[in-house]
Amino acid sequence: MIGAGLAALLSHWRRRPFQLLTLLLGLATATALWSAVQAINAEARVSYDRAAAALGPTRRDRIAAADGQPMDAALFVALRRASWPVTPVIEATIPTRAGPLRLIGIDPFTLPPQDVPQVAGAGFDAAFVTPPGQLIAAPATAERLAAADLPPLIAVEGAPPGVAYGDIPTVQRLAGLDGRHSYLTVTGPAPIGQRPLSEITPDLRIEPATDAAGGDLARLTDSFHLNLTAFGLLSFAVGLFIVRGAIGLAFEQRRPVFRTLRALGLSRRTLIGLLVGELAVFALIAGAAGIALGYGIAALLLPDVAATLRGLYGASVDGSLSLRPAWWLAGLGIAMLGTAVAAAGALWQLWRLPLLAPAQPRAWARGSAAALRWQLAAAGGLALVALAAGLLGGGLIGAFVLLGALLIAAALTLPAVLHAALALGARSARGAVAEWFWADTRQQVPGLALALMALLLALAANIGVGTMVSSFRLTFTGWLDQRLASELYVTAETEAQARALETWLVPRTDAVLPIWNVDATLYGLPGEVYGVADHPTYRDHWPLIAALPDVWDRVAAGDGVLINEQLARREDLWPGDRVRLPGWPDAPVAGVYSDYGNPLAQALLGLGRFDALYPEAPRLRFGLRVAPERAGALAAALIDEFGLPPGNMIDQAEIKAFSLSVFERTFTITGALNVLTLSVAGFAILTSLLTLSAMRLPQVAPVWALGLTRGRLARLELMRTALLAALTFLCALPVGLLLAWVLLAVINVEAFGWRLPMHLFPRDWAVLGLLSLAAAALAALGPARRIARMPPAQLLKVFADER
Template identity: 30%
Template sequence: MSPVLPRIFLASLKRRRLASALSLLAIALGVALGLAVQLIHDAALGEFGRGIRQLAGGADLQVVGPRTGFDEQLYFQLAQRAEVAAASPVVEVDARMPGREGTLRILGIDVFRLAGIQPELMPSAEGNDTFATLRPDAVFLSAAARQELHESAGLMLQAGTTLQRLRVAGDIPGVAGQVLGVMDIAAAQERFGMLGRLTRIDLRLADGSNRAQATRALQPLLPAGVVLRPADAAAGEADLLSRAYRVNLTMLAAIALLTGGFLVFSSQFLSVVRRRREFAFLLALGMTRRSLMRGLLTEGAVLGLVGGAAGVGLAYGLAALAFRFVGADLGAGYFSGLRPALVFAPLASAAYLLLGVFAGVAGTWAPAAASLRIPVARGLHAGEGASEALVARARPGVAAGFLLAAFLLCQLPPWQGVPAGGYLAIACLLVTAVMLVPVASHGLTALLQPRRSPVLRLATARLAAAPGQAVVASAGVVASVALAVAMAIMVSSFRSSVDHWLDAVLPADLYVRASLGSGSGFLTPGDVARIAAVPGVASTDAVRADSVRLDAQRPAVTLIARAVHSGWGLPLVAGSLAYEGSGQPAWISEAVADLHQLSVGQPLELPLAGEPQRFMVAGIWRDYARQNGSVVIDRQCYIRLTGDERVNDLALRLAPAIEPGQVAAAIRERFDADTLEIAVPAKIRRITLAIFDRTFFITYLMEAVAVLIGLFGVATTFAALSTARRSEFGMLRHLGMTRADIARLLATEGAWTAGVGVVTGILAGLAVAWVLIEVVNRQSFHWSMDFHLPYLPVGAFGTGLVALAAAVAVLAGRRAMSHSAVRAVREDW
């Protein structure tokens, strides 16, 4: 190609400033959203993994048990094994801080064992107190903990329903970026009710022992429910937990980028329309059609490169803002408390930059191919229109093939925990919807046959004669509307299902909590009796929560011990509460059923108090609070098997005409200040739904971006069509139509073509929503939900989008309408 030709092609981008800017913006937004999600989660996982490595130190393996711990005699057995060079016992407690949000992670350590395995955890005492690390009231805080808690002298922590005052005796110099405290293991066991219990043992293997051999030799020594795993396994579990959320957001960004590619297509189609004479002239001067196509593809590549580069820069800005205002988990709760630093990721940045280039080139391909079909002689004639540049053909057979492919893809199981089949099915549904736009346009145009209004007759005649313009103007709208409607239905269905779920799990009048299941607060039988004796309390239902491992390769699930038949009830989707079979019944959540391939009537082995206990699955229930899954058993059975009578939560049913506030005040008077959380169901519901809305806030933003890009596509497409129709507008002016009439004509065409896209998009959105609910959501999070269509919001959204499209069409055609009637038609002379 001649050196002059690139300047000719790239100069057209400067002439089309608005269209080029919109294309750049669309690609930049798609790239920025996808890369920002990648950067945020990579940084969060990196920081989480770094923290795991710091805490593990030089450990090769970790012995991990339930939250309530395991017998410390196991430590002495393992420490004497030939495979083990050093062993470090740990008691880990999430200590509740009365009057503060969240908990403080406390590690009880044996300071004499740290040097050989975990030197990073070695505390540094203030002053010259040599034995400070052994004092029962001393706690050492990391720099991040000091900064967040603003404590330099002492801490008040909760153990059971009593307050423990600890003295801040120094720092943990080797720990950076983690909010935690360290204290002597014996003091931690005594103060937090863990006497004789450990939660973890870190092992450094002897020379000549590898992990696989040591695991095979040591595993038989472990009691049921205690597993031996690599020290970095927790980081892998966190990655597994957050993967579905991360992939879902990345797919939304990919759809936004796809819609941006369509906007490039509209912009380049505008270029082909305006430059038909220029292309014909270049071909007449000897330029080959292949060189012409290379020049147009270069324009698209430049748009993609500049837009991708801008998107990469914007992504780092968005990630920095997310770290500051939203958090490293984007509101999903996977990495609460982490403060990761934003680092440059060259490979990810380069990959998304190339995606931007690909979107630019892909969007240019069809207009570039259309330019090859320009006859030189006809192209030199000024009056030739652009209706031949794009021909819309209905291909119902191909569309049916994509629809069948979508159905088959929905039957595929997840690939490494990712619902790849579901996402491919969504892509097939979007392709099907776009391919059916000509059919929808023809069908809807045939339904409307205006007889009186000449503007409406002209608009419908134009759409019927040139269905290609409906494809161009509607396809981007179809993609963005389908995405927005599908996500609106999915989120509405999820929120409605959570609302009904809360009705089932919150039937009591008042709820009392000592702390979360992993926290240090708990109620003893004496505490429960004191609460039950409060005037106005008719009955109590107690709950104990712990963690159990059904599979050493998967994260622990939550064990919930409570009354089932006379208690809160369960939102069952299979089975029954009235179990009449043999054996001890257990009710598992949908996540447990999916991940462990269990169904009603099958046996389930639960490790309780170090012994495997056989249960039978009596039912499967919805649990939106625990992604890892949960198992419910009767509390009396739990006490009989474990001897643990502690309680995490109490549900109180009050006597008639008793105010919950009076009972709550009376309970607080019987306990230390702020040691109990007391709430009515309405408050719990409000907090739960607020967390839900915060979690989906990023999803709403990404939907808005996709819809905005779709409107950009309508604007550029109508700018192209209006430019090509200057002669038509001039002739209509000669026939007596005013500029206002032509504006109404454009508004009608814009509204009608957008209406085609909206109707098709809504239908496609219903299908995509079904895939999201029944395939993607079920395979990602293992939650079922009831289908709920928000009629009014979807109707208002579609109506508003049609109105905006009409306004955008008029604005895009203002330049073509501004020419005088004589100048507009003289080009045909």
């Protein structure tokens, strides 16, 4: 009985292979986009973990300076003499031509090999510890740094990405930390009779072992990955619309078969069981295909994501992808789950279907007024959820709840809005064809509703994300102009050279602006403190978003500090509040400035106050104000005069170009996912139109019989789809703008710590609108051509067949 039942059920798919293909493709695409995002996230997390594991010292107790500053190297000697089992470590990030590089200085003689297994495995030879030293890095990192002006790079398989290891003196020299260490790592248990730390020096403290480094990276990048996950989920949801449509159609078409099978003795339970089994097999097949596709997409996008993470967070991720069992199992799981969600409604209906229900298939997904009311009620409920999440829910999760509820509410409202708009159109229609066109279009809405909802979601996401990215780009470009006011930035190799440079530069430039900085822990997280000169360059250009009156006078006088927006929002510190800085626990906040793209908390002090607080800070860097056309000649003169490596001079245009390239790559993945989501929605329309076109015949044939040519009917079909796409686009516009606002004003603040002004880009919308019209028309082209070329005999069958 089960075999016969299954054969009857499966015969439907044999006769409708295209419908089966639609179902499988929809599910495979949905799974692919979701899996691609998950693969990227998983790869990134593995890289973070590797980085954390490779930096073994973080797993041990540390001894660091109480003020959070680098410590004198002499303290290491003092502790070793007092029998403390310690090894020095230097951690620093230096700018290179190939982007920022994280350097870790280690002492191979005192470092336990298991602390950096991948690196130690390579074995340290004499060249590592003799000038100019060597740097050990992962092959991809070594390749990226090939053009940078660094000591010889040794590529070691398995080394953490984005990090280079060097001997202590090598790293000290590169990072400008001569005679200093970042911290000491306790490498073993204390021997009996060891002198307490406080007796040796009061300036050090013990920090218990944590996963701090890896944790910081994970925390910093969490929001980015959450953003990706949200996009993956959106794509998955759009794909599920196709699946739901295909399953719904198949169930409607098989209604007579279900009734017959039930009448012939198949129990309801068995019938549902067979259908669940059938869908599970489809989900497995489509899931496997989706995972393979997802792997391809992820492999394609990963290098850009890696570049983004490096540019935005300084986090290094391998550009290559591994096939992890957990990932593909999760992919199959999500395919099964998605199918279950998409089929739940249809299965529930079947469960409740009386044995003697009408055998004729109802019009597919015919939207009754009651169904529309239910949808509107659900949309209203979700809108309330969105409102509550917006008003009450804090954090990134709350923001995404707001976003999700908003999008689904908008999608559920769409059919009712389309009905209303089409009713309005019908009222203004003049002529029989126009009246029929509007009325018939209205009748098509239920059948196309799912595809149009998918299109709405894709368009809204496109408008929302597009507006965010374009707003960001506009703000970012303006901000770069403000922030990078100096024409040339130069870094001396030693402090003596810096002093000589300054003397030499003063008569040759409009201004020499010292830029001193120290790494510091601000509110428990990595940060940096800068000292800047009092100069119109800052007063006129610095991008302040909130400030006390006379802000620059306060900073120059050492009575106030500026903090970046990230720190301000994270700790809720605004002008008039007090910020805790190393050595100045109650610094008055005089102003807050925007600092896009920087994951770190930052504070800006007047040079005098900075000098007093951080006398040990390296004084190597200057911003030079010169006529832009003279910047190149000045850089050349500095090379001639001081033998400065070219890497120590960066002109403004170069930084801007680099920053913009980081920016563009940052949004490569969102752009790609945007396009993919839109393609999925286009595909949803195509499949809906193709499946509907077969059912359209009885509606179109009488109009043809009454005197409309097939060509005209085909043109009307095209117009109908274009009209529905245009109306959907109009509905998507406000939803997209709301989405952009949520992204800019809520999610960006939560995820990155900065808020961006929203700009509007009507030209982009016009392009997107035209694109969606073109996509819809393209999708409708096949069915329309079919009508235009349909032999009369086929149309006449409508009048002959019993329907």
